[in-house]
Amino acid sequence: MVNPLLFQPMQLGSVRFKNRILISPMCQYSAVDGMANNWHLVHLGKFAQGGAGSVMVEATAISPEGRITHGDIGLWNDEQIAPLRRITTFLRENGAVPAIQLAHAGRKAATQRPWHGHGPLNERDVARGERPWRIVAPSAIAMDEGYIVPSELTKADxxxxxxxxRKAARRAVEAGFSFLEIHCAHGYLLHEFLSPLSNRRNDTYGGDQVGRMKFPLEVIEAVRSVWPDNYPLSVRISSVDGMDGGIDLDDSVAFAREAKARGADLIDCSSGGLINSATAPRIPRGYSFQVPYADEIRRRVGIGTVAVGLILNPHQAEDILRGHLEQ
Structure with a gap:
């Protein structure tokens, strides 16, 4: 490749990325009491050493109840800042923009670590000291058969x-991050609000699309109010549910348009995950299978997008970039 776009620098606000390679957040389920540790330093640091333009910390819970498992990283108290600052310092020293994804698992909380089965916590987990906790969601609908039925969130909640x-976003700044993503995908809390399959509320936070978008958009506003104006803010979405009666691409275009109006700079385009694991297949998969979602949202909304999903080599990534930029 001559002058590959993949390795050209990119500027978002005041943040310069040395290339267009972003390491997506990958849950490690290896934290203790929400604290990042040496495992996370080495896991994330190796990607910076390998030359990635930005490295994003895994889905980081805004509250203890928002964890997927007992092993999730969190930013619900100040003690969790220092271990993450150690990681951001290393990433920056090795040329990568430190990024973090903030999340709440909603009805997918209180589940097993993958190597224990990835299902709801049970007696064997309790024997290991990992007890289930009260989980919450837009509506009292379990994620799938055999899972805990969540409590419906009140307006006060x-x-x-x-x-x-807001507090988690402030702590992310203190921890040294300069790129933040809000997790609205893969069946976690904010996706649960967006999808008519999981949001059956009859108040202002449910019903039609405007109501279902209300709380996720309020979250974007809350985070943007404390996240520096010159730092990029991304929103990860499931572009389609891949299920009858679920979110389709037109829904996601509408949401992306409203997210942009509230300060989002990028839409990170994934899909599926409303039921079962985040990677449970709901649509046919192939190389670059989610790129058309990113392309459509970028074109129709006029916002930058992140493409993910079976993009496996630099030639493939370069073809995607050149196809986008030539349109």
């Missing part, structure tokens, strides 16, 4: 949760 998002 939602206001408290907005403050959790």
């Amino acid at each position: 939602l206001m408290d949760m907005l403050e959790d998002w």
Whole structure:
């Protein structure tokens, strides 16, 4: 390749990325009490050493109840800042923009680590000291058969949760991150609000699309209010549910348009995950299978997008970039 776009620098606000390679957040389920440790330093640091332009920390819970498993990283208290600052320092020293994804698992919380089965916590987990906790969601609908039925969030709960998002975003700044992503995908809390399959509320936070978008958009506003204006903010979405009656691409275009109006700079385009694991297949998969979602949202909304999903080699990534930029 001559002058590959993949390795050209990119500027978002005041943040310069040395190339267009972003390491997506990958849950390690290896934290203790939400604290990052040496495992996370080495796991993330090797990608910076390998030359990635940005490295994103895994889905980081805004509250203890928002964890997927007992092993999730968190940013719900100040003690969790220092271990993450150690990681951001290393990433920056090795040329990568430190990024973090903030999340709340919703009805997918209180589940097993993958190597213990990835299902709901049970008696064997309790014997290991990992007890289930009260989980919450837009509506009292279990994620799947055999899973815990969540408690429906009240309006007071939602206001408290907005403050959790704000505080976590402030801590992310203190920890040294300069790129933040809000997780609205893969069946976790904010995706649960967006999808009519999981949001059956009859108040202002449910019903039609405007109502279902309300809380995720309030979260974006809350985070943007404390996240520096010159730092990029991304929103990860499931572009389609891949299920009858679920989110389709037109829904995601509408949401992306509203997210942009509230300060989002990028839409990170994934898909599926509303039921079962985040990677449970709901649509046919092949190389670059989610790139058309990113292309459509970028074109129709006029916002930058992140493409993910079976992009496996630099030639493939370069073809995607050149196809986008030539349109």
